[in-house]
Amino acid sequence: MTSKRSDYATGVILLIAAALTYSTAGIFTKGVVAGAWAVIFWRGLFAALFTTAWTLQQGSLRAQFGKMGRAGWAVGVIGAVGAAAFIPAFKLTSIANVALIYAAAPLLAAVMAWVAIGERITRRTLIGALLAIAGVGVIVSGSIGSLNLIGDGLALVMTLVMATIMVIYRVYPETPGAGPSVMQSLFLLPPSFIFGQPLQTAPFEIAILAAFGLLFAIASVTLAEGAKRVPSGQTALISALETPLAPLLAFLVFFEIPSTATVIGGAAVLFGVLYSIRVEKHQGTVAKQKGAEL
DSSP states (O other), X not given: OHHHHHHHHHHHHHHHHHHHHHTTHHHHHHTSSSOHHHHHHHHHHXXXXXXXXXXXXXXXXIIIIITOHXXXXXXXXXXXXXXXXXXXXXXXXXXXXXXXXXXXXXXXXXXXXXXXXXXXXXXXXXXXHHHHHHHHHHHXXXXXXXXXXXXXXXXXXXXXXXXXXXXXXXXXXXXXXXXXXXXXXXXXXXXXXXXXXXXXXXXXXXXHHHHHHHHHHHHHHHHHHHHHHSOHHHHXXXXXXHHHHXXXXXXXXXXXXXXXXXXXXXXXXXXXXXXXXXXXXXXXXXXXXXXXXX
């Protein structure tokens, strides 16, 4: 009993650490002068190196890369599109907008799985998804007529990409996570030279972006390990901590104050997500798939 409690406590700590780490994406991106493509390049390069090193240490290199299959390659390609939208989104709109729009991904995935593969969706989950979609609409409406609208659009692209990846993992659960994650980073290295100038990045900022890549590689591992030790409903609930944490960190570091539309829309998104998690937790069927992390 004591061993199980200790294992559970370790899992909770790992999940909280992962949520806190994921919530810092906007801080890292906005905290450097380097352009979006330079951030994509250096973050992706170091994340790929660290993740590959981890698979080597685990002795799972062949399993992660040799058994990707079509689903794994699809995750890599689709994930690259998402990452190419995710980082610029932070440069073009508020961190709160990106975080709150992105929070709708699990619910959008549930709807997409229902439409595409006929996966059962509960009535309350559907209601939660509709609330989240409405909330995203309110957030985006507050950016009409400003540059933020482009950033919101990119955040929405990333959200749809992540929802698609979640569906792929539901259909092909044997698909590895680390291999596709590394490939999506590598796919973006050549375009980074076409659309940006990563080699002109200041050494100090390269060090910051190296930390960015390392932390996110670690977060992917801690999320996976934590999820093994904590019931799925609680895993989803703890993972949802990143949504309010991101705007809070943005306020503390950059003094970003969310707009009225963001607050109202964000409340709708959070309510929809938490409402869905509560229901699914009761049924014991929730699974939040972060798989190929950005």
